[in-house]
Amino acid sequence: MNYFSTRGKETVVNSAQAIVNGIAKDGGLYVPAEFPKLSKTLDQIIELEYKEIAEEVLYSFFNDFDREQLKDSIDKAYGRFSNKEVAPLVKKGDAFYIELFHGPTFAFKDVALMLLPHLMINGSKIVGEDKEIVILTATSGDTGKAALEGFTDVKGTKIIVFYPQQGVSEVQKLQMVTQKGENVLVVGIDGNFDDAQRSVKEIFADKALNEKMNANDLTFSSANSINIGRLVPQVVYYFSSYAKLVKDNEINLGDSINVVVPSGNFGNILAAYYAKKLGLPINKFICASNKNKVLSDFFKDGVYDRNRDMHLTISPSMDILVSSNLERYLFEISGQDTEITKTLMNDLNTKGVYTVNEEMKEKLKSFYGGYCDDESTLAAIKEVYEKYNYVIDTHTAVAYHVYEQYKKETGDTTKTVIASTASPFKFAQSVCEALGSFDEKLEEYAYVKELAKIAKVEVPELLAELEHSEIKHTTKCGKAELKDIVVNFLKLGK
Ligand SMILES: *Cc1c(COP(=O)(O)O)cnc(C)c1O
Numbered sequence: 035m036n037y038f039s040t041r042g043k044e045t046v047v048n049s050a051q052a053i054v055n056g057i058a059k060d061g062g063l064y065v066p067a068e069f070p071k072l073s074k075t076l077d078q079i080i081e082l083e084y085k086e087i088a089e090e091v092l093y094s095f096f097n098d099f100d101r102e103q104l105k106d107s108i109d110k111a112y113g114r115f116s117n118k119e120v121a122p123l124v125k126k127g128d129a130f131y132i133e134l135f136h137g138p139t140f141a142f143k144d145v146a147l148m149l150l151p152h153l154m155i156n157g158s159k160i161v162g163e164d165k166e167i168v169i170l171t172a173t174s175g176d177t178g179k180a181a182l183e184g185f186t187d188v189k190g191t192k193i194i195v196f197y198p199q200q201g202v203s204e205v206q207k208l209q210m211v212t213q214k215g216e217n218v219l220v221v222g223i224d225g226n227f228d229d230a231q232r233s234v235k236e237i238f239a240d241k242a243l244n245e246k247m248n249a250n251d252l253t254f255s256s257a258n259s260i261n262i263g264r265l266v267p268q269v270v271y272y273f274s275s276y277a278k279l280v281k282d283n284e285i286n287l288g289d290s291i292n293v294v295v296p297s298g299n300f301g302n303i304l305a306a307y308y309a310k311k312l313g314l315p316i317n318k319f320i321c322a323s324n325k326n327k328v329l330s331d332f333f334k335d336g337v338y339d340r341n342r343d344m345h346l347t348i349s350p351s352m353d354i355l356v357s358s359n360l361e362r363y364l365f366e367i368s369g370q371d372t373e374i375t376k377t378l379m380n381d382l383n384t385k386g387v388y389t390v391n392e393e394m395k396e397k398l399k400s401f402y403g404g405y406c407d408d409e410s411t412l413a414a415i416k417e418v419y420e421k422y423n424y425v426i427d428t429h430t431a432v433a434y435h436v437y438e439q440y441k442k443e444t445g446d447t448t449k450t451v452i453a454s455t456a457s458p459f460k461f462a463q464s465v466c467e468a469l470g471s472f473d474e475k476l477e478e479y480a481y482v483k484e485l486a487k488i489a490k491v492e493v494p495e496l497l498a499e500l501e502h503s504e505i506k507h508t509t510k511c512g513k514a515e516l517k518d519i520v521v522n523f524l525k526l527g528k
Contacts (some may be wrong), residue, residue: 051263080281172258194219300321332398414426427461430452
């Protein structure tokens with residue numbers, strides 16, 4: 035399977051190279067030159083277990099890999115999940131929640147990031163890359179820990195994670211700064227996620243630095259959802275959810291469903307869009323934003339405008355104004371036109387705003403954009419708990435609120451799946467506040483225990499450990515200093 039950049043089709047690479055590179059040289063994102071087809075029909079797919087669907091989907095995108103090796107990687111990755119269904123679907127009221135947080139770091143990023151290191155290492159063997167891979171990652175909170183967990187002590191790799199000091203939850207921060215391992219560096223930046231993401235993209239594009247890397251037998255790659263190896267594993271749970279709905283007689287084979295996805299960088303919902311392109315019947319893509327509602331505005335009027343202040347919210351993993359994966363969607367709705375995509379991305383970089391043409395605007399109609407502020411997020415958590423005795427996290431609450439809003443507005447009764455993207459424990463303080471158990475004097479970790487009491491479950495072991503783990507990473511930097519940090523860590527001199 036060949037891939038080229040959303041900004042130019044001239045240079046073609048195979049899937050292994052696309053994963054190893056992470057981002058294309060021209061700054062664009064890798065997309066399949068020809069969109070793959072599954073070798074099985076939908077009625078066959080729905081008979082499969084999660085890991086088998088994963089094998090089917092992954093092999094269709096990454097067919098330069100050895101199929102047996104892919105299968106082995108899938109087994110290893112999902113063997114780390116505490117739920118053997120990997121992404122169980124639970125019904126509460128008229129909505130179905132895909133619980134995507136049963137991996138080792140308690141957010142949906144694990145679904146892809148437990149697999150990515152295997153894809154990267156096997157991929158580099160396939161393309162004959164013998165340099166050490168340096169993973170550079172900007173995180174809004176959850177990618178960082180999941181990437182660390184995946185890449186720590188993986189031979190042939192180093193990993194550097196940049197997180198915004200103000201703008202992640204205490205649990206998220208603790209998870210990252212206590213990370214053990216010889217090959218890792220975690221750095222808090224004095225800026226927000228967009229600052230981190232922009233700097234990281236600049237480092238990827240820095241010719242002189244890349245030459246120096248080369249000379250030292252090092253090469254950069256990305257664990258962010260700009261990497262196609264991040265995106266494809268996320269396609270799987272939309273199929274497995276659909277399969278469950280058919281098996282439970284909630285829908286008939288062939289019926290369409292809606293999906294609701296709390297969105298930031300637009301990776302998760304784009305995976306749903308890719309699932310539809312692979313033949314999964316999806317009616318509406320409901321894109322839920324928090325108060326940083328760039329995406330929600332975009333789907334209303336076709337104007338993407340990042341010229342606004344970033345709000346720090348209680349759903350910090352979505353505090354993003356530049357949604358990188360939207361580029362792959364623009365590429366699709368422009369009729370795979372690299373010139374249009376390049377122009378729009380250029381506008382975004384130079385003016386901070388772009389407007390899609392009328393034809394593209396028409397295509398936005400398969401999406402619905404809505405948003406939810408912090409107050410409504412808290413109310414949503416309370417409502418779901420009181421109605422269904424079910425505790426959801428702040429991001430999932432944003433999705434729930436927007437779904438309720440969508441139903442009110444449209445009267446649509448299509449069966450709907452909500453992506454439940456994080457465990458409530460990760461955002462324990464806000465969740466406790468929503469449930470009326472808030473005390474300013476408590477330390478963050480105390481909320482984890484408090485929540486366990488409320489929800490009548492034990493604190494998951496990997497979270498419980500955090501309370502007494504040693505802080506390993508105290509490096510801080512200004513938002514212009516990321517490159518220096520990288521150069522120092524890799525001992526590349528000035
Ligand atoms: C990353 C994240 C999101 C946003 O997903 P995108 O793929 O970036 O749109 C939502 N919720 C949680 C908990 C996350 O970690």
